[in-house]
Amino acid sequence: MNHSILDEPQPAASSGRPAERLRTTMAAARLSFTWLGVRKSLTAVQKNQAADSFGAEGKFLSAGKKLLDTTHPAFKAVTAVRGRAVAYWKGISLPYPEAGIRLIRQSEITDFDQRMSEFQVELETAVRELDRHFEELKAAARIRLGDLYDPADYPHSLAGLFAIEHDFPAVEPPNYLKQLNPEVYVQECQRVQQRFDEAVQLAEQAFLEELGRLVEHLTERLSGQSDGKPKVFRDTAVSNLSDFFERFQQLNVRSNDQLDALVERAQQIVTGVAPQQLRDNGNLRQKVASQLSGVQSSLEGLLLDRPRRNILRRAQ
The missing domain is CATH 1.20.120 (Four Helix Bundle (Hemerythrin (Met), subunit A))
Incomplete structure (x- = not known):
């Protein structure tokens, strides 16, 4: 059956009206993060060594190591910025059935954009402070991990490894269709x-x-x-x-x-x-x-x- 543009679906009398209000007054806002991973899987050799202590086979063992102490105050300060950004995003928005996307009022777009930029500045400041303690954290990890410690697991610097990003993805059909x-x-x-x-x-x-x-x-x-x-x-x-x-x-x-x-x-x-x-x-x-x-x-x-x-x- 052929359709014309005049056949576009119209909002239903009951449930359509709230949905149309959302479509006309809200905007999709997505929040994402670049974040340093602090856990790493053990190598096959390391898993076999760990398995031997339990009398098990390495291929049936899942094991990893924690590279940094995430309870260190400097690391917690970095994590706290992410938590505040997520809390703000969720506090001014409604859920949307696409992972990572929520709906904010169109009138809030400018404030949201500015607030996310402020969180990014806060994050950069916290990461610089964390970077000052990076050698200290690696030294502590070397003691805790023993033979599992590998300098190659760690970057030279933490700069650029944490970021808060946001955008406003299109959820409406493109007009060219x-x-x-x-x-x-x-x-x-x-x-x-x-x-x-x-x-x-x-x-x-x-x-x-x-x-x-x-x-x-x-x-x-x-x-x-x-x-x-x-x-x-x-x-x-x-x-x-x-x-x-x-x-x-x-x-x-x-x-x-x-x-x-x-x-x-x-x-x-x-x-x-x-x-x-x-x-x-x-x-x-x-x-x-x-x-x-x-x-x-x-x-x-x-x-x-x-x-x-x-x-x-x-x-x-």
């Missing part, structure tokens, strides 16, 4: 529409699971006891919920009325309630715990009705 092969173009439009439908499901699932974890944790802290006394909880048990509400308001695709209602209900329960008030006022503590318990039950019902689907695709 309209002229070259209209039928393939229509198929690609349908494929992209399906991906954004899946992205809506992933967003709902992520919000449900995160809210569930936060509510469960705070409820358990408020209602439980330890040695006959109310359990201790950190301020973050409350502030993390506030952060979630703000992010939900910014990224919500308005695709699930039940989820929207539960988020609003949870927000009303804790709005204006300070952590210290919950510590000082037993009645307030009990009231908030009881109300959040009701939200938790409703969330569990939604999660049971919506079993997690493994629709994230591996990068080819």
